[in-house]
Amino acid sequence: MNMKKALLAAALLLPGMLLANPHEKQLVNGMRVIVKEDRRAPTVVHMVWYRAGAMDEKDGTSGVAHVLEHMMFKGTKTVKAGEFNKIVAEAGGRDNAFTSLDYTAYFQIVPKAALPRMMALEADRMANLSFKPEDFAAEIKVVMEERRMRTEDNPQSLVHEALNSVAFRAHPYRRPIIGWMDDLENMTWQDALDWYRHWYAPNNAYLLVVGDVDHQKVFRDAERTYGRIKAKPLPVRKLQHEPEQTGIKRVTVKAPAKLPYLSMAWKVPRLRDIDQDRESFALEVLAGVLDGTDSARLPRNLVRGQKIAQSAGAGYDGTVRGEATFMLVGQPAEGRSVAELETALRGELARVRDEGVTDEELARIKTQIVASQVYKRDSMMAQAMEIGGFEAAGFNWRDHDKLLDKLRSVTSEEVQSVARKYFGDGSDDRLTVAVLDPLPLDQTKPKSNTKSGVVGRH
Amino acid sequence: MRRILLAVLAMAVAFAAEAGVKIEHWVAPSGARVYFVETHDLPILDIDVSFAAGGARDPAGKAGLAAMTQGMLDAGAGDLDEEAISERLGDIAARLGGSSDSDRASLTLRTLSYPKERDAALGLLRLALTRPSFPEAVLAREKARTVAAIREADTKPDAIAAKRFAAAIYPGHPYGASATVESVAGIARDDLVAFHRDHYSARRSVVSIIGDMTRAEAERIAQSLTESLPAGVPETPLPEVTLPGAATVKVAHPATQSHIHVGLPAVRRGDPDYFALLVGNYSLGGGGFVSRLMKEVREKRGYAYSVYSYFAPRKLAGPFEIGLQTKREQAADALKVANEVLAGFLKDGPTATELAAAKKNLIDGFGLRIDSNAKLLGYLSTIGFFNLPLTYLDDFPAKVAAVTAKDVRDAFARHVRPEHLVTVVVASD
Numbered sequence: 001m002n003m004k005k006a007l008l009a010a011a012l013l014l015p016g017m018l019l020a021n022p023h024e025k026q027l028v029n030g031m032r033v034i035v036k037e038d039r040r041a042p043t044v045v046h047m048v049w050y051r052a053g054a055m056d057e058k059d060g061t062s063g064v065a066h067v068l069e070h071m072m073f074k075g076t077k078t079v080k081a082g083e084f085n086k087i088v089a090e091a092g093g094r095d096n097a098f099t100s101l102d103y104t105a106y107f108q109i110v111p112k113a114a115l116p117r118m119m120a121l122e123a124d125r126m127a128n129l130s131f132k133p134e135d136f137a138a139e140i141k142v143v144m145e146e147r148r149m150r151t152e153d154n155p156q157s158l159v160h161e162a163l164n165s166v167a168f169r170a171h172p173y174r175r176p177i178i179g180w181m182d183d184l185e186n187m188t189w190q191d192a193l194d195w196y197r198h199w200y201a202p203n204n205a206y207l208l209v210v211g212d213v214d215h216q217k218v219f220r221d222a223e224r225t226y227g228r229i230k231a232k233p234l235p236v237r238k239l240q241h242e243p244e245q246t247g248i249k250r251v252t253v254k255a256p257a258k259l260p261y262l263s264m265a266w267k268v269p270r271l272r273d274i275d276q277d278r279e280s281f282a283l284e285v286l287a288g289v290l291d292g293t294d295s296a297r298l299p300r301n302l303v304r305g306q307k308i309a310q311s312a313g314a315g316y317d318g319t320v321r322g323e324a325t326f327m328l329v330g331q332p333a334e335g336r337s338v339a340e341l342e343t344a345l346r347g348e349l350a351r352v353r354d355e356g357v358t359d360e361e362l363a364r365i366k367t368q369i370v371a372s373q374v375y376k377r378d379s380m381m382a383q384a385m386e387i388g389g390f391e392a393a394g395f396n397w398r399d400h401d402k403l404l405d406k407l408r409s410v411t412s413e414e415v416q417s418v419a420r421k422y423f424g425d426g427s428d429d430r431l432t433v434a435v436l437d438p439l440p441l442d443q444t445k446p447k448s449n450t451k452s453g454v455v456g457r458h
Numbered sequence: 459m460r461r462i463l464l465a466v467l468a469m470a471v472a473f474a475a476e477a478g479v480k481i482e483h484w485v486a487p488s489g490a491r492v493y494f495v496e497t498h499d500l501p502i503l504d505i506d507v508s509f510a511a512g513g514a515r516d517p518a519g520k521a522g523l524a525a526m527t528q529g530m531l532d533a534g535a536g537d538l539d540e541e542a543i544s545e546r547l548g549d550i551a552a553r554l555g556g557s558s559d560s561d562r563a564s565l566t567l568r569t570l571s572y573p574k575e576r577d578a579a580l581g582l583l584r585l586a587l588t589r590p591s592f593p594e595a596v597l598a599r600e601k602a603r604t605v606a607a608i609r610e611a612d613t614k615p616d617a618i619a620a621k622r623f624a625a626a627i628y629p630g631h632p633y634g635a636s637a638t639v640e641s642v643a644g645i646a647r648d649d650l651v652a653f654h655r656d657h658y659s660a661r662r663s664v665v666s667i668i669g670d671m672t673r674a675e676a677e678r679i680a681q682s683l684t685e686s687l688p689a690g691v692p693e694t695p696l697p698e699v700t701l702p703g704a705a706t707v708k709v710a711h712p713a714t715q716s717h718i719h720v721g722l723p724a725v726r727r728g729d730p731d732y733f734a735l736l737v738g739n740y741s742l743g744g745g746g747f748v749s750r751l752m753k754e755v756r757e758k759r760g761y762a763y764s765v766y767s768y769f770a771p772r773k774l775a776g777p778f779e780i781g782l783q784t785k786r787e788q789a790a791d792a793l794k795v796a797n798e799v800l801a802g803f804l805k806d807g808p809t810a811t812e813l814a815a816a817k818k819n820l821i822d823g824f825g826l827r828i829d830s831n832a833k834l835l836g837y838l839s840t841i842g843f844f845n846l847p848l849t850y851l852d853d854f855p856a857k858v859a860a861v862t863a864k865d866v867r868d869a870f871a872r873h874v875r876p877e878h879l880v881t882v883v884v885a886s887d
Contacts, residue, residue: 040499040500040829040830041825041828041829041830042825042829043825043826043829073747082747082748082753082757085746085747085748086747086748086815089745089746089747089748089815089818089819090815090818090819090822091822091823092818092819092820092821092822092823092824092825092826093823093826094746094823094826109826110826111822111823111825111826137760138757138758138759138760139760140760141759141760141761142756142760142762142763143763144785145715145760145761145762145763145783145784145785146763148714148715148783148785149715149763149764149783152713152714152715153615153713153714153715256613256711256712256713257610257613257614258606258609258610258612258613259606259609259610293544293547293548294544294547294548295541295544295545295547295548296548300541300544303603304540304541304596304599307599307602310603310606310607331610333602333603333606334602334605334606334609360545360549363549364545364548364549364551367548367549367550367551368548368551370551371551371570372551374500374501374502374570375502375553375568377500377502378500378502378830378831378832379830379832380829380830438613441613441711441712444712445712446712446713446714446786446885446887
């Protein structure tokens with residue numbers, strides 16, 4: 001107990017962790033600017049997050065959020081296609097972007113002198129994107145290659161795609177972020193442009209800057225760049241709740257592999273109200289009891305102890321816009337079956353349900369939470385990602401410390417209680433199980449890609 | 459999702475630094491070479507202990523022994539079993555990791571620098587380095603897991619391509635060997651004990667330390683970590699690398715994409731041509747979206763999501779490689795474009811504009827490569843392990859600035875000779 005308190009006190013006393021940092025300002029168009037000063041190195045992370053991700057797509061154009069992310073590098077009214085990357089590179093920086101179910105984000109990591117230029121460029125493509133149909137035609141092929149690499153030829157990705165598409169019937173989390181191949185093949189320049197026009201607006205975005213900066217200067221530069229863009233009305237976001245699941249669902253994927261793979265997902269609550277919801281914190285601690293360090297239960301009991309698993313893991317993310325799931329995944333050890341692994345994984349949940357967790361385990365998890373915050377201070381990007389992800393789920397960065405406090409206050413009884421409630425009698429009704437059934441290589445015929453030729457006809 | 463590759467390239471290609479990092483170096487009484495950077499901004503301590511004990515030291519028929527030895531250092535040590543070690547690490551939130559490649563085996567530790575956590579973590583690191591117990595039961599389990607992982611990897615087109623490429627460019631050389639089901643099955647506990655005894659000596663070690671610690675403490679800790687290491691045997695030279703003849707290897711696979719690698723053994727760490735190759739490769743395929751390969755293969759033709767080239771210097775000639783994945787029906791076309799880009803670059807070298815852009819990125823972007831303790835630790839370890847000058851980071855911008863277009867052309871002509879280029883295509887039609 002004492003060590004924990006000392007650690008937290010020390011973490012909070014780190015330079016820059018004072019209450020005055022980060023700093024926030026809202027521009028007149030509604031865009032929020034969040035600046036965290038970190039002067040350890042003369043570098044800056046500059047990120048813009050849009051509250052538009054794959055979950056905002058419609059059937060038939062799945063993947064368009066991610067396709068537009070690619071098109072954001074294809075020029076504006078004043079910056080030619082490819083120029084964005086070139087300018088960042090010549091400034092000594094690197095840039096990237098990523099699309100999730102909940103959001104799309106763009107970032108540059110640059111020497112601090114280049115920050116104003118990055119802000120001008122990023123603001124420009126927020127308002128003035130102008131990509132040519134022929135650039136779309138080439139880039140959609142790139143996205144299809146990306147899907148082949150990440151999904152078609154990756155059996156575990158296929159399993160997760162199948163799992164989500166079965167676990168959710170109505171909720172948009174059923175669609176893959178990268179989109180169905182068929183939707184990519186039929187996607188048009190206009191689809192991408194429509195997505196941009198609907199969702200890319202300062203009032204649907206927030207700016208994050210972490211690094212060797214003066215926040216007042218960043219606020220002034222933000223007003224001069226992002227601040228000049230007009231707010232616009234956003235499409236109505238209709239709440240899409242998943243109907244209650246009333247029985248276990250199982251799906252099998254056959255693909256070339258040697259080891260089977262098992263993924264189990266239970267529908268559980270997400271975090272909505274930091275002050276009221278205790279269950280989400282208890283679920284997160286439960287995931288930490290099962291996985292996260294070598295001393296957690298799944299690697300200790302299933303991989304090392306019973307030797308029933310080649311690998312095993314658990315995961316829960318309660319800070320999401322949509323539906324939360326609690327996941328158990330693993331590969332059976334050679335000579336062991338998927339059914340045996342499933343039984344063993346369920347057995348670990350049952351042990352928590354029946355016996356709770358030990359004080360040592362709880363203490364260890366809480367120490368990890370505090371230390372992770374200290375370690376995160378070595379990376380500007382990690383600090384930016386933490387704020388960005390938390391905000392994307394609809395929370396305010398000011399509440400992040402409270403979230404950590406709440407996590408650290410979880411008791412063994414609370415963990416046992418969520419284990420009983422969500423993994424006890426009747427919980428199979430909210431469970432989806434997906435399994436990879438490995439096909440020997442010599443019994444698999446090459447898949448045809450011929451349909452892909454229809455793309456790029458505009 | 460767009461550009462995961464950049465991180466990989468940065469590791470393989472980029473080597474930069476800016477004046478201002480003060481690296482202290484000494485040889486501990488144990489014989490270990492120590493590299494140290496003192497910084498008190500954060501209550502963190504990072505340590506890397508590396509040995510000339512990589513896979514190139516695997517005895518004949520026992521490929522995988524070096525990796526298994528490294529992997530089992532924390533699977534029981536002194537009086538502690540693997541569960542006790544993982545629990546103690548967990549209790550203090552210390553992260554003990556490591557890696558093993560063809561040249562080097564290492565353990566890395568990240569810990570809070572408060573005395574209680576730090577001392578406990580260092581004690582565990584010391585035990586793992588000096589008194590690993592290599593329990594028979596754990597070895598049997600880890601052999602089974604390794605065999606399963608090999609069988610699994612042998613179904614994956616990217617893993618198959620990497621393995622076949624190494625074998626094809628390093629025929630008969632330890633750099634080309636991979637662990638097999640048979641070689642792992644043949645590994646016994648005595649082999650691990652002997653490998654540790656012979657190769658994990660202080661004289662073959664490099665200790666890199668960065669963080670919240672004084673020089674005096676670092677001296678004491680470096681000595682404490684290494685004083686009880688085995689006496690070991692002197693490092694013997696590896697066999698010479700001989701260049702392969704030009705060849706194309708095709709491997710059948712049902713994947714939707716062909717995985718293509720083109721390359722050869724090219725450059726050793728510390729080679730005077732390194733900076734010319736680094737600067738040149740930026741324009742060829744190392745500079746992400748501004749490189750020729752990316753423009754021609756991806757941007758213009760939409761042939762691939764990922765296409766790149768890199769030099770990965772090792773103790774002996776490490777590989778130069780061009781890599782891409784593309785829909786199998788168009789593999790021949792994509793390979794043709796990549797080969798044309800390479801041929802054009804070998805013939806003419808970078809344009810003046812390309813050269814200037816490459817230098818600007820590498821010099822101005824230098825600070826990004828050393829902006830965290832974790833990144834600096836990697837440089838310390840590399841500088842130490844390969845005996846690079848202590849001024850390596852300080853010299854970097856001037857070395858890059860001095861490269862001319864002729865230097866690039868000449869260096870590529872010496873290190874990337876088409877008559878030795880090997881092409882591997884997995885899942886070709």
